[in-house]
Each structure stands twice: as C-alpha cells, then as structure tokens.
Amino acid sequence: MSVPPRLSMATLPSAAGAGMRAPRIDPAALDIGIVHLGIGAFHRAHQAVYTEDALAAAGESDWGICGVTQRSAHVRDQLVPQDGLYTVLQRGTGAREPRLVGSVRQVLATTEDDVVARLADPAVRVVTLTVTEKGYRLDRHGEPDLRDAGVRADLAGHAGAGHRPRTVVGTLVSALARRRAGHGRGLSLVSCDNLPGNGSVLRKLVTGFCAALPAPGGEDLAAWVAREVSFPSTVVDRMVPTTRSGDRDEIARTFGVTDAAVVVAEPFRQWVVQDDFAAGRPAWDRAGALLTADVTPYEAVKLRLLNAAHSLLAYTGALAGHETIAAAVADPELAAAAAALMVHDASPTLRPPAGLELSGYCDAVLRRFANPALGHRTLQVAADGSLKLPIRVLGTVRDRLAAGTEPTWAALAVAAWMVLLVRGRTDDDRVLAVEDPMLGHLRTQLGRLCDRPRPHDAARIVAVLLGVTEIFGDDLPAHPVFRDLLTAHVARLLTPTPRRPSRSAGS
Known part of the structure; x- marks a missing residue:
C-alpha cells in the first residue's frame, strides 16, 4: 500500500x-x-x-x-x-x-x-x-x-x-x-x-x-x-x-x-x-x-476547579488502574470525589468573574473530562505533580484551613499523589511510569517506605513528604488538621480492596 x-x-x-x-x-x-x-x-x-x-x-x-x-x-x-x-x-x-x-x-x-x-x-x-x-x-x-x-x-x-x-x-x-x-x-x-x-x-x-x-x-x-x-x-x-x-x-x-x-x-x-x-x-x-484588564478571577476558577479536579482524577484514576481521564470520571466514586473537590472545597474560596456561575462550570468540566474520544491518559495528566500541586490544590487547602474548614477532597488529591509517588503501582500491582522532576529526590527521602508500603506506614509517608518545603512551604507541615486528613487518606489508599475491572476510554 x-x-x-x-x-x-x-x-x-x-x-x-x-x-x-x-x-x-x-x-x-x-x-x-x-x-x-x-x-x-x-x-x-x-x-x-x-x-x-x-x-x-x-x-x-x-x-x-x-x-x-x-x-x-x-x-x-x-x-x-x-x-x-x-x-x-x-x-x-x-x-x-x-x-x-x-x-x-x-x-x-x-x-x-x-x-x-x-x-x-x-x-x-x-x-x-x-x-x-x-x-x-x-x-x-x-x-x-x-x-x-x-x-x-x-x-x-x-x-x-x-x-x-x-x-x-x-x-x-x-x-x-x-x-x-x-x-x-x-x-x-x-x-x-x-x-x-x-x-x-x-x-x-x-x-x-x-x-x-x-x-x-x-x-x-x-x-x-x-x-x-x-x-x-x-x-x-x-x-x-x-x-x-x-x-x-x-x-x-x-x-x-x-x-x-x-x-x-x-x-x-x-x-x-x-x-x-x-x-x-x-x-x-x-x-x-x-x-x-485583569485575568485573576478567570485564572483562579480554572486552576482551582478544572486543573485541580483533573489532577485528582489523574492520581486516583491511575492508582485504580484507569488508563484515561474519561475512564476515571466514569468511575462513580472518583467522579464524586472530583465534583466534591470543586463544589465543597474550591468553590467557597473563589470570587468568580461576572456572569460565570460556578455550579454550571463544574458540571461542564466533568462533561468535558468524560469525552471518551480524547483518550487523555491519566499518567500524562499526573506528570510533574510536585510542581502542579502547589499551583492547583494547595491554595485551596490554605484558604479552607484559614476558614476553619477541613479541605477533605483537596487533601485526597494530595494523598493520591503521595501514594502514586511512593508505590508507583496500581491497586492490582501493575507498574506505573510516574514522571516527576523531584521523583528521585523524594524516593530517596522516603527510603524503605517505597518497598511495598502498607497502611500502617501512612503517618511516616506523610511526615516525610510534608517536610519537603519546596512543595508544602513552612506552614502546611505544622498544620495538624491537614496532616491528619492526609494520613487517613493515604492509609485508605494503601489498604487492599477488591478490584473492579479497570476501564478504558471506550468502555
């Protein structure tokens, strides 16, 4: 031919x-x-x-x-x-x-x-x-x-x-x-x-x-x-x-x-x-x-809603064995977590530009993520998490903590990144090709915790990674509410669960 x-x-x-x-x-x-x-x-x-x-x-x-x-x-x-x-x-x-x-x-x-x-x-x-x-x-x-x-x-x-x-x-x-x-x-x-x-x-x-x-x-x-x-x-x-x-x-x-x-x-x-x-x-x-004259309101909406939810779906989806973002958002548990991050954690921190209704924006984001024709890979979106998390998620965390509220779903995004980094495998033990400019440094800091981590390792994993000030600054490592949320999420994500069949974009 x-x-x-x-x-x-x-x-x-x-x-x-x-x-x-x-x-x-x-x-x-x-x-x-x-x-x-x-x-x-x-x-x-x-x-x-x-x-x-x-x-x-x-x-x-x-x-x-x-x-x-x-x-x-x-x-x-x-x-x-x-x-x-x-x-x-x-x-x-x-x-x-x-x-x-x-x-x-x-x-x-x-x-x-x-x-x-x-x-x-x-x-x-x-x-x-x-x-x-x-x-x-x-x-x-x-x-x-x-x-x-x-x-x-x-x-x-x-x-x-x-x-x-x-x-x-x-x-x-x-x-x-x-x-x-x-x-x-x-x-x-x-x-x-x-x-x-x-x-x-x-x-x-x-x-x-x-x-x-x-x-x-x-x-x-x-x-x-x-x-x-x-x-x-x-x-x-x-x-x-x-x-x-x-x-x-x-x-x-x-x-x-x-x-x-x-x-x-x-x-x-x-x-x-x-x-x-x-x-x-x-x-x-x-x-x-x-x-x-000012892009700031549009910027905050996009980073804290769309980009943050994209990262959460990428980390949790990769761990669950989903190859694409569309497959991850087709998982009811993961879709609900992404929606909760946008609605309950991020939206209260935003002052949207005139004419932009946040609930409609959140719904549209999930519809766009669900497009199976794109085949957007979870690991592609998950790359460079150490650089993306401070920009997409940690601002929401800080604002919610300052307001006296627990940033449950934003913490889940961070915890899923931690587990993806430390374990580098899906829930059913398939190796994941994790890309991050700090990967070698962070795994060196974690040491033997990267060798088949278990739920009882969660507190030590969180302590080590929270101590990386290049990512979390000087304030978040000392915040007990955030640390406890991360520890609970990491322990749950490391707990063996009955596996559901992994889904591709076309399922």
Missing part, C-alpha cells in the same frame, strides 16, 4: 479538494511577528488557531509565528517538511471537520538553531510561551533557581561569544540584551502556562536574571526591560491529548496526505488575555479571545 504524499504547500490544493478545511489565510503571505517558545501540540491547537482566526478577521499579515522547540528537534522535523502546515482534528460532541492551520511559518530548535537572533528581530513584537511549569526553572520564591545547572551556565555565558542559552529565561534575556543594544524596540512576553499570575511570574524571573548579571550591565538591562517590555497574564483552556497513530491514519485515509504533525483537541477552547501590550498584538479578540 503506497504512502500518501506529505502535507505541504504543494499538496495543499489536493487536501482541500478532498474536503479538508484550508487555512483561513494565505500562509505564504505571512511575515513573522510572533515567536512561540514550546511549540508542542497545545500551542498548535490553541494560540496558533486563535492567531490564524485573528489574521483572517482583521485582514492582517504581519503576525505569522516562528515556533521554537524546547527539548528536541522532533516537532521541527515534523513541521519543516510540511511548510509549517498541520491539521487540527476535533474529537467529541460538536466537533467540526478537520482544519488545516497555516499560521506557523518557521520552526527552530533551541538545540541547534540561533533562536536569539529571531527573538531580537525588530519585526517580532510578541513572544508567547508554553514551556510547562518546570520550563521556568524557578525556586520556591519565584526567582531564577540558581542551583539549576542550566541557569548557572546561562548567567556565566551571558553575552559571551558563541554561548547558546540553555534555559527559557536565559534565552529571553539574551534576546532582550541584543534588542536593547541594537534597534532598542520593546515587545511583549506572554506566558500561556498554568501558573498563577503567569505574566508576573515571568516578569520576576526576567528581572531576577538581570539582577544576577554583573553590574552595571544587568541593572541597565533591567531598567530598559521595565520601560520597554510588557508581561501580560493569560488563562488558556483546551484539552489536547497525545496524538495517536490512528489519528494520522485517519487524515491519510480521508484526505490523501500524510500529516506527521496532526494534533487532536476537544471542540471547546478559551483564552483570557490581559490587554497590556508594549508593541501591538494580533486581533485575538476578534477570534474569540477575551481581552481584559
């Missing part, structure tokens, strides 16, 4: 002729005005789609995207032979036919290409980022982590001939220094990661990196950044699971082209953006994004 030709500008007419929705703009007519750091599936299904729709609505052509891969050249190798074109394949109720997106006009790899030169181009006026929580390499105070080898190397090599920055913030600061020394034009740095006050976080990291540079150069650069660079905060929302071979096969079979870069997404999408731009922006509001 012959392999269909690769998707590209040359094969675009045949794919469109077979019924695929063509890009809404002429990709060849676009000039690059945006650099995106972290061009994974989420960006291609979210910001890149908003940008194309904005260009089409406004009739503009100066906001094409240069995407930058962060860890490997894999995405570049997918997109470059396709002239940056790729398909967005929607799954679930209300899904539209596949569409081709053409807003990505260049793809570079940090491992090989001179990204700093592109960032310093005066035509580039917006930089967006989806590099995940760990990509920022920040310490517990929100400053650059000076213990990180990459951060130290970038500080030592800053402005050195031939130095290629290794970190996101080091790359940005190198580019800002080159812009200041060259044309002097500012721009906007727009974090799209799930961090509270992500714009403020990025500003603090950039200025902190400048402050760590030798004086007076670092001080002068920091002053220029304060005058010429803005850091809008954002809230992003769209579920984008890992693309599977069947998704690529569907495109080849239906449209007669091979798309190595196809991404899968739910129909729903949301983007809330603080309207604070130093050098202009695309007309994202005309593409459905909400531009506002």
Whole structure:
C-alpha cells in the first residue's frame, strides 16, 4: 500500500479538494511577528488557531509565528517538511471537520538553531510561551533557581561569544540584551502556562536574571526591560491529548496526505488575555479571545476547579488502574470525589468573574473530562505533580484551613499523589511510569517506605513528604488538621480492596 504524499504547500490544493478545511489565510503571505517558545501540540491547537482566526478577521499579515522547540528537534522535523502546515482534528460532541492551520511559518530548535537572533528581530513584537511549569526553572520564591545547572551556565555565558542559552529565561534575556543594544524596540512576553499570575511570574524571573548579571550591565538591562517590555497574564483552556497513530491514519485515509504533525483537541477552547501590550498584538479578540484588564478571577476558577479536579482524577484514576481521564470520571466514586473537590472545597474560596456561575462550570468540566474520544491518559495528566500541586490544590487547602474548614477532597488529591509517588503501582500491582522532576529526590527521602508500603506506614509517608518545603512551604507541615486528613487518606489508599475491572476510554 503506497504512502500518501506529505502535507505541504504543494499538496495543499489536493487536501482541500478532498474536503479538508484550508487555512483561513494565505500562509505564504505571512511575515513573522510572533515567536512561540514550546511549540508542542497545545500551542498548535490553541494560540496558533486563535492567531490564524485573528489574521483572517482583521485582514492582517504581519503576525505569522516562528515556533521554537524546547527539548528536541522532533516537532521541527515534523513541521519543516510540511511548510509549517498541520491539521487540527476535533474529537467529541460538536466537533467540526478537520482544519488545516497555516499560521506557523518557521520552526527552530533551541538545540541547534540561533533562536536569539529571531527573538531580537525588530519585526517580532510578541513572544508567547508554553514551556510547562518546570520550563521556568524557578525556586520556591519565584526567582531564577540558581542551583539549576542550566541557569548557572546561562548567567556565566551571558553575552559571551558563541554561548547558546540553555534555559527559557536565559534565552529571553539574551534576546532582550541584543534588542536593547541594537534597534532598542520593546515587545511583549506572554506566558500561556498554568501558573498563577503567569505574566508576573515571568516578569520576576526576567528581572531576577538581570539582577544576577554583573553590574552595571544587568541593572541597565533591567531598567530598559521595565520601560520597554510588557508581561501580560493569560488563562488558556483546551484539552489536547497525545496524538495517536490512528489519528494520522485517519487524515491519510480521508484526505490523501500524510500529516506527521496532526494534533487532536476537544471542540471547546478559551483564552483570557490581559490587554497590556508594549508593541501591538494580533486581533485575538476578534477570534474569540477575551481581552481584559485583569485575568485573576478567570485564572483562579480554572486552576482551582478544572486543573485541580483533573489532577485528582489523574492520581486516583491511575492508582485504580484507569488508563484515561474519561475512564476515571466514569468511575462513580472518583467522579464524586472530583465534583466534591470543586463544589465543597474550591468553590467557597473563589470570587468568580461576572456572569460565570460556578455550579454550571463544574458540571461542564466533568462533561468535558468524560469525552471518551480524547483518550487523555491519566499518567500524562499526573506528570510533574510536585510542581502542579502547589499551583492547583494547595491554595485551596490554605484558604479552607484559614476558614476553619477541613479541605477533605483537596487533601485526597494530595494523598493520591503521595501514594502514586511512593508505590508507583496500581491497586492490582501493575507498574506505573510516574514522571516527576523531584521523583528521585523524594524516593530517596522516603527510603524503605517505597518497598511495598502498607497502611500502617501512612503517618511516616506523610511526615516525610510534608517536610519537603519546596512543595508544602513552612506552614502546611505544622498544620495538624491537614496532616491528619492526609494520613487517613493515604492509609485508605494503601489498604487492599477488591478490584473492579479497570476501564478504558471506550468502555
């Protein structure tokens, strides 16, 4: 059986002729005005789609995207032979036919290409980022982590001939220094990661990196950044699971082209953006994004409801042997826990934006999670829990404790993460591939507690993990209510129970 030709500008007419929705703009007519750091599936299904729709609505052509891969050249190798074109394949109720997106006009790899030169181009006026929580390499105070080898190397090599920055913030600061020394034009740095006050976080990291540079150069650069660079905060929302071979096969079979870069997404999408731009922006509001002076209420709702419930389902679902989030939410016990976390623990801590009704939002979140067509893996969502829990769950814990209320369900999310970490197996003893940047350190701290932990080990497990101040701070380890809740949950999760058949997304 012959392999269909690769998707590209040359094969675009045949794919469109077979019924695929063509890009809404002429990709060849676009000039690059945006650099995106972290061009994974989420960006291609979210910001890149908003940008194309904005260009089409406004009739503009100066906001094409240069995407930058962060860890490997894999995405570049997918997109470059396709002239940056790729398909967005929607799954679930209300899904539209596949569409081709053409807003990505260049793809570079940090491992090989001179990204700093592109960032310093005066035509580039917006930089967006989806590099995940760990990509920022920040310490517990929100400053650059000076213990990180990459951060130290970038500080030592800053402005050195031939130095290629290794970190996101080091790359940005190198580019800002080159812009200041060259044309002097500012721009906007727009974090799209799930961090509270992500714009403020990025500003603090950039200025902190400048402050760590030798004086007076670092001080002068920091002053220029304060005058010429803005850091809008954002809230992003769209579920984008890992693309599977069947998704690529569907495109080849239906449209007669091979798309190595196809991404899968739910129909729903949301983007809330603080309207604070130093050098202009695309007309994202005309593409459905909400531009506002303050994203904080939207951010708190999303992190404490959707993201927190997602994490709870991921940890408890993985332990129960459920491969996908849809299978986990089909488990009545786990669905009830996720709903209780949102309704009873998190909702009382929130002041939602005008017009947003929290109970309806919670119901919609569970319906979205239940979409079996996405196949969103529990272990994918569960990754990097040591970084996600402080952002998604522990704020709710602190607020409920301060109000004199027990955060029962938020504590369950934390306890399930602890058991997933310490045991690394399902309830029926299947090994789970747990991913966490602190995994080795935490298991070293736990020592022999990781060897077949039993319910009577719960108090010691909780004591060890609560003592990790990078995650839990100085306050939560000393709080007896939280400690007792965690101990009870961990003991229950470690107690052998009759196994139910594990369920896949299609069950």
